[in-house]
Amino acid sequence: DIQMTQSPSTLSASVGDRVIITCRASQSISGYLAWYQQKPGKAPSLLIYRASNLQSGVPSRFRGSESGTDFTLTISSLQPDDFATYYCQQYSSSPYTFGQGTRLEIK
Amino acid sequence: QVQLQQWGAGLLKPSETLSLTCRVHGESFSGYYWTWVRQSPGKGLEWIGEINGGGITIYNPSLRSRLSISIDTATSTNQFSLRLSSVTAADTGVYYCARGGPSLNAWGQGTLVTVSS
Numbered sequence: 001d002i003q004m005t006q007s008p009s010t011l012s013a014s015v016g017d018r019v020i021i022t023c024r025a026s027q028s029i030s031g032y033l034a035w036y037q038q039k040p041g042k043a044p045s046l047l048i049y050r051a052s053n054l055q056s057g058v059p060s061r062f063r064g065s066e067s068g069t070d071f072t073l074t075i076s077s078l079q080p081d082d083f084a085t086y087y088c089q090q091y092s093s094s095p096y097t098f099g100q101g102t103r104l105e106i107k
Numbered sequence: 108q109v110q111l112q113q114w115g116a117g118l119l120k121p122s123e124t125l126s127l128t129c130r131v132h133g134e135s136f137s138g139y140y141w142t143w144v145r146q147s148p149g150k151g152l153e154w155i156g157e158i159n160g161g162g163i164t165i166y167n168p169s170l171r172s173r174l175s176i177s178i179d180t181a182t183s184t185n186q187f188s189l190r191l192s193s194v195t196a197a198d199t200g201v202y203y204c205a206r207g208g209p210s211l212n213a214w215g216q217g218t219l220v221t222v223s224s
Binding site for chain 1: 151153154165
């Protein structure tokens with residue numbers, strides 16, 4: 001199985017901050033990576049697909065990028081609605097594994 | 108706009124079979140991968156498996172021996188099902204159905220399944 005290592009596991013930030021969440025794949029996944037946002041008691045919601053493509057309806061302050069097997073999710077200016085847990089997922093090779101999540105909390 | 112509505116038994120005893128169904132509203136089955144994902148405190152999000160509109164399945168090898176995902180052809184509605192046999196406490200969690208393309212761009216509301224004697 002491809003391992004997805006996400007960091008940090010918890011991130012404290014303030015409204016207006018720029019934050020970066022990283023995800024490293026244990027082998028090449030050719031950019032087949034998605035980012036999801038999950039709020040308590042809700043299903044995850046797709047933010048980014050194919051490493052850098054913004055899902056329809058997602059604010060442009062969310063950006064995904066790729067460098068080899070390293071992937072980043074950047075939120076350019078945190079809004080109150082952005083405090084949630086974020087997951088990456090590779091869908092290059094079955095089983096399509098998730099990172100362990102990054103909880104973004106208010107500082 | 109696609110909507111996924113899921114249901115099934117929420118409390119099971121060890122060794123019983125977990126059975127969940129997901130109905131798809133506003134979308135045809137073809138062209139997508141209809142997926143099950145579960146979430147437990149100990150293991151985070153886990154991809155269970157998927158089925159495409161043609162009935163081709165891909166299962167997580169860790170669950171394959173106990174798992175079945177199928178399209179319900181007996182009804183005229185678009186729905187697919189998950190069956191996981193011989194459940195244990197380790198199968199406790201919230202189960203989601205989702206539409207894959209293959210990134211998961213639409214999700215059901217989730218069903219909490221608890222396995223307890």
